[in-house]
Amino acid sequence: MQIDILTLFPNMFTGVLNESILKKAREKGTVRINVIDFRKYANNKHQSVDDYPYGGGAGMVLKPEPIYRAVDNLLDQNKSHPRIILLTPQGERYTQKKAEQLAQEDHLILICGHYEGFDERIRNLATDEISIGDFVLTGGELGAMVLVDSIVRLLPGVLGNNDSPINDSFSSGLLEHPHYTRPREFRGMTVPDVLLSGDHKKIAEWRKKESIKRTFERRPDLLNHYPFTEEEKRWFEEIKKEKKKK
Template sequence: MNIDIVTLFPEMVTAGFQTSIIGRAIDSGVVAIDTVNFRDFSTNKHHHVDDYPYGGGAGMLLKVEPLVAAITAAKEKQSGKRSRVILMDPSGKKFDQQTAVEFSQEEHLIFICGHYEGYDERIKDYTDDSYSIGDFVLTGGELPAMVMIDASVRLLPGVLGNEDSAIEESHSSGLLEYPQYTRPPEFDGKKVPEVLLSGHHGRIKEWRHYQALRKTYRERPDLLETYDMSPEETKWLVEIKNEQTKKEKKD
């Protein structure tokens, strides 16, 4: 996989990907991540890439010409590959795990990182998608792009040491990940659930599934609105709700 990040601050993203799992993925050749500074494509003698908005208003807008030129240059570097251009935009679709899976299957991704007050709207004619990581405002698109890249690259074969890790993580199944424990078996009076010490793989698997549903209901019930629940999970959810009701009455 090849990834290009169109940004005014290439050193910011370059430094962020030099270590840990993504750094190792780059070193092993699983992914190539490069930057394109769109200031290099400014036609202004002062290398400005922004200007005042027509009609007035606060702030400055990124100009369309240098961004389109940078996108074109990034595509030309990967001639013959299908490129998907992603615009970092607070008004874009919310990035999620399913989107990360989609991104991980692309040949070439180009992330456009904005700054200032926003973009000239015409840039959207040269992009495929607009994405956001949440309903808040950041100073630029670099951090959201890095989040999306991290979530996507770690799904590539050979990136994680244990291929099952990505399958069992929160959001991969539509539920949050079940609670996990390690040694010691007891700390400060708090014990590891007996089922995890039983060695019975079937019971452990069922317990984990139940706990994942329980945790999702308690911490992110909104995820269950679109989750396709099995009859067994429906029965479990009734138990979980009754358990919660009893706890609330007791408190």
């Protein structure tokens, strides 16, 4: 996969891209990530990329020319048909399902907005407009980092265990079950006996029940569209009865 990030602040990405999973994925060649300062594509001697909004108002607005020129250059270089993603508070709310969808692409271009906003004509470039939540940041850089991390970890071979992304919270439609490791007892808190039993069928059943229970307690909205099996329906009814007793 190739990911190109258009930003005015390329140094913000230095730490994120050179640590942990993203660093390893780049070293393996699983993903190529290019951070591009689109100020270099400004067509004036001062390299200004923003201007006052027509009609007046607070703040400055990103001009269309630098971003269009930067994207045109990437398209000429790669001869591809990338997904072009605009990071904006007005975009669709980002989800794990969207991350899984984008992880199937060969080429992504992320455009980080800044200042008061961007010229409306920049929207015409985008195949997707994405928001990472119902809040406003000073720019799209942090949102772009979130997208890159969530997408790259889904690429084959990036995580040590290929089952890891499958079992993540939201990937299955449920929140993930609890995890335990050594020591068996810690400050009076013990590991559930079933996890020490060696019975893989019972362990799988316990984990699924706990996922349903945790989702019911913390994100019940996710269960509205979850495709319960008949067995899972019985477990869910038991969980609800236990909850009422408490």
